[in-house]
Every structure is written in structure tokens, then in C-alpha cells.
Amino acid sequence: MTETSIEFFFDRNGLDRNSAESLLRNTLEGCDDGELFLEYRLSEGLVFDDGQLKSANYDTMQGFGLRAVADEATGYAHSSELDDASLRRAADAVAAVKHGHSGVLSDAPVRSNRTFYSADNPLVEHSFDRKVDLMKRIDAYARAQDDRVRQVSASLSGEWQVIELIRADGFTRQDIRPLVRMNVSIVLAQGDRQESGSHGTGGRTGYSLLFQEDQWQAEVDEALRQAMVNLDSVPAPAGEMDVVLGPGWPGILLHEAIGHGLEGDFNRKKTSAFAGLLGERIASPGVTVVDDGTLDNRRGSLAIDDEGTPTSCTTLIEDGILVGFMQDRQNARLMGVDVTGNGRRQSYAHMPMPRMTNTYMLNGDRDPEEIMASVDKGLYAVSFGGGQVDITSGKFVFSCTEAYLIENGKPGAPVKGATLIGNGPDALTRVSMIGNDMALDTGVGTCGKAGQSVPVGVGQPTIRLDGLTVGGTAT
Numbered sequence: 001m002t003e004t005s006i007e008f009f010f011d012r013n014g015l016d017r018n019s020a021e022s023l024l025r026n027t028l029e030g031c032d033d034g035e036l037f038l039e040y041r042l043s044e045g046l047v048f049d050d051g052q053l054k055s056a057n058y059d060t061m062q063g064f065g066l067r068a069v070a071d072e073a074t075g076y077a078h079s080s081e082l083d084d085a086s087l088r089r090a091a092d093a094v095a096a097v098k099h100g101h102s103g104v105l106s107d108a109p110v111r112s113n114r115t116f117y118s119a120d121n122p123l124v125e126h127s128f129d130r131k132v133d134l135m136k137r138i139d140a141y142a143r144a145q146d147d148r149v150r151q152v153s154a155s156l157s158g159e160w161q162v163i164e165l166i167r168a169d170g171f172t173r174q175d176i177r178p179l180v181r182m183n184v185s186i187v188l189a190q191g192d193r194q195e196s197g198s199h200g201t202g203g204r205t206g207y208s209l210l211f212q213e214d215q216w217q218a219e220v221d222e223a224l225r226q227a228m229v230n231l232d233s234v235p236a237p238a239g240e241m242d243v244v245l246g247p248g249w250p251g252i253l254l255h256e257a258i259g260h261g262l263e264g265d266f267n268r269k270k271t272s273a274f275a276g277l278l279g280e281r282i283a284s285p286g287v288t289v290v291d292d293g294t295l296d297n298r299r300g301s302l303a304i305d306d307e308g309t310p311t312s313c314t315t316l317i318e319d320g321i322l323v324g325f326m327q328d329r330q331n332a333r334l335m336g337v338d339v340t341g342n343g344r345r346q347s348y349a350h351m352p353m354p355r356m357t358n359t360y361m362l363n364g365d366r367d368p369e370e371i372m373a374s375v376d377k378g379l380y381a382v383s384f385g386g387g388q389v390d391i392t393s394g395k396f397v398f399s400c401t402e403a404y405l406i407e408n409g410k411p412g413a414p415v416k417g418a419t420l421i422g423n424g425p426d427a428l429t430r431v432s433m434i435g436n437d438m439a440l441d442t443g444v445g446t447c448g449k450a451g452q453s454v455p456v457g458v459g460q461p462t463i464r465l466d467g468l469t470v471g472g473t474a475t
Contacts, residue, residue: 328354
């Protein structure tokens with residue numbers, strides 16, 4: 001199935017659209033906002049490990065979420081049963097939120113016909129046998145490159161999601177969202193030492209790009225390169241030092257340490273380290289950060305958010321000045337500002353909240369080699385793994401999965417066990433040089449907040465941060 005009609009959900013489940021819309025109008029009368037969110041999702045995940053298929057999962061999910069918003073309170077009910085009886089029970093449950101409240105329904109989202117991805121279903125693009133054969137080829141290719149290869153793991157995942165939003169004012173909007181991802185992980189052994197490397201790619205496209213030989217071989221080559229680097233790594237030193245962050249995926253530090261603090265709900269509730277600083281300098285001159293949900297085929301891109309608002313390119317920090325936050329409808333209304341198209345939810349079973357899409361720092365004017373040459377002794381961080389952030393204080397700890405010592409302005413020995421420790425608002429003021437090589441990540445980002453996970457993108461150019469604390473393992 002590659003297309004949907006306006007009656008996709010109602011034809012499939014025997015629902016009556018007129019009855020559902022009438023029930024919605026009655027339920028949301030006197031509320032400030034709300035909607036009926038319908039979702040249908042097909043998903044698959046295949047894992048190939050050490051020469052054989054280890055798992056193949058397929059799932060079909062559908063349901064609805066009904067939301068009623070009265071001032072700061074929200075009533076929400078959801079069900080996997082798409083029938084009139086379930087809708088009526090949900091309506092009875094959420095109607096309680098408007099008790100004693102008399103509001104006027106907020107204006108409907110602006111309509112837009114923009115699209116940033118195809119509606120085609122990637123799950124039917126290639127047969128199961130072809131997918132398994134691709135992972136066999138990945139395994140064989142990896143093992144042929146180096147006789148130190150001890151383990152090869154490959155995975156493919158994809159989904160095809162259809163959503164529809166219906167409001168009490170008659171507004172309806174559908175969106176069809178594909179998403180695919182490939183990951184390759186390789187373990188190398190040398191003597192008594194084993195190290196791993198991994199790489200992945202994906203986006204809101206079909207599988208065809210991943211099936212191209214030069215594409216999947218590039219993923220294997222990169223995973224293998226990382227494992228080789230790790231085999232040669234030495235324990236990381238600790239202390240305060242100048243740090244150079246590479247382009248692309250290191251933007252995950254920007255996403256976590258700074259991005260979450262610029263979401264509207266945290267600032268309305270004044271629990272963000274950035275609360276009350278709108279219009280103030282919070283970063284070095286030259287630092288400009290945007291959240292952009294309109295990039296073609298990117299993992300974090302959406303034609304509309306999960307409230308029906310078209311996504312946009314929202315400037316958050318401009319030349320070091322805090323100029324905006326990411327907003328869903330409820331927080332934008334309560335803060336008296338424009339909605340930005342950042343209302344996102346994991347599924348029909350979750351309420352929307354302000355979330356990032358593709359968050360990245362814009363280019364500066366320095367050559368990356370010039371930035372590297374400016375550091376006499378420090379750390380060059382190329383890739384990150386896990387991390388922890390406290391939104392209220394802005395404090396963060398991030399683990400480097402690929403990093404090098406900088407010695408006399410050049411990358412030196414690779415290091416293992418390096419962590420970056422700091423404070424988001426403070427780290428922004430330590431940016432002293434910004435490269436001209438901005439890159440986005442390869443399409444593997446997933447963001448968690450309040451128990452919900454959504455796909456996102458990150459990016460940045462090469463940047464230099466002065467005097468950042470580095471945790472290490474060297475004795």
C-alpha cells in the first residue's frame with residue numbers, strides 16, 4: 001500500500017466520520033484546544049549476527065488519542081480499538097478536564113501542502129529474501145577486508161506511518177511518513193585485545209539507497225575504520241583542556257546539553273537553565289543554532305508536526321543571542337508566542353509536547369585545519385555515545401566513542417575512555433572558533449524525553465571550545 005485516501009481510518013474500521021466529528025465538537029466545547037489523533041503504523045526490524053539471521057520482527061499498530069486542553073490542564077485518553085464505543089468512552093474521560101472552565105477553541109493550524117519525503121511504503125519495496133541477502137553480503141564483505149574481524153552485526157529497520165488529525169473546528173490533515181535505518185557493527189581482535197566500531201545511516205526514504213553497493217560498503221568501511229582506531233587507542237588523560245569537536249554527529253552534544261533547554265515547556269515552567277534569558281547573550285559571537293523540520297528526507301523532518309502545524313526553521317540562538325524557543329500549541333498559547341511546529345508525540349498513546357526535529361549550528365568562517373592548528377595541546381572529539389544532562393542546571397557528561405589527543409596543532413594518538421564534562425550555557429560561551437564545514441548526522445538519531453522517543457537529526461561544523469573539563473582513564 002503506497003497511498004491513502006481521506007477516509008483511510010474510517011473505511012478500514014467501520015467508523016462514521018460525521019459521528020466522530022460531532023462527538024469531538026461536543027467534547028471540546030469550552031476547551032482551549034484539543035484534537036483527535038489517528039495513527040496506523042507498519043514496522044519491521046531484521047538483525048543479522050555472525051553469519052545468520054538472529055531475529056525478524058514485524059508489527060502493525062493502530063489506534064487513536066483524544067486530547068482536551070483547558071488552560072494548563074490536559075485530559076488525554078487513547079485506545080488501540082478504533083470504534084465508536086471506544087471514542088465515546090474516551091470522550092467521557094477527557095471531558096472532565098474542562099469542569100468549571102469556559103474557553104474558546106484556539107485557531108486551527110495554518111494549512112500547507114509542502115512535502116519533504118515520499119509517501120511510498122519502504123517495507124514492500126524489497127522482498128524479505130533480498131533484505132537477508134543484503135545482510136549476508138555485508139557480513140562477507142566485512143570479513144574479507146581484515147582477518148582480525150571476529151564479529152559482524154548488521155540490522156535493517158523500517159516503518160510506514162499514516163496519521164490523521166481532526167479538530168472540533170473542522171480542520172483535518174493527513175500525513176504519511178516513511179523511515180528506514182541501517183546499522184553495521186564490527187569487532188576486531190588483536191592479541192588479547194578486542195575493540196568495536198559501528199556506523200549507520202537512514203532517513204525518511206525507501207530502502208533503495210541502502211541497497212546500493214557503494215552505500216552499504218561505505219557503512220562497513222566506516223565501522224571497520226572505527227574499530228581499527230580503537231585498537232590503537234590509549235587511555236585518555238583527564239583535566240581542563242581545549243577541545244575541538246568534529247562536524248556532524250558531535251552535534252548530539254548541542255542537542256542534549258542545549259537543545260532540550262530551549263524547548264518551550266521547560267522555559268514556561270522556568271525549569272530550564274535558559275529560562276528568563278530571552279534576548280540575552282548566552283553564547284559566543286558567531287554561534288547561531290536552528291531547529292529545522294523542513295529538510296528533505298531527513299530523519300527529524302516532518303511535513304506537519306503531531307498537532308497538524310507545518311514544521312519550520314526556527315532560529316533559537318542568533319550570533320550568540322537567545323532569540324526563540326521550540327513550541328507546541330499549548331505552551332505557545334500560554335506564553336503568548338507563535339507556535340513553531342515542534343509538537344511531537346511517540347505514538348497515538350502519548351500526548352504531544354515540544355520536541356526537537358533537526359537541530360544544528362550554522363557555519364562559521366574558519367577552515368577546520370586552522371582550528372586544529374590553533375590548539376597546542378588538547379582533545380579532538382569525533383564521535384559520541386551516551387550522555388546525561390540535567391535540564392535545570394544544564395550540567396552534562398558525554399562519552400566519546402572516537403577521540404584523539406591534539407599535539408602541536410595536529411591529531412595525535414586515539415584515546416579511549418574520554419568524557420566531556422560541563423554546563424550547557426557555559427559551554428556555549430567557550431566556543432572560540434567555528435568552522436565552515438557544517439554537516440548533519442547520517443540519520444540515526446533518536447531523542448528521549450518524558451518516556452517518549454522520536455527520531456531526530458543533529459549537526460554542526462567543526463568548533464573549538466576553550467577550557468572544557470575532560471574526564472579520562474589514564475593513571
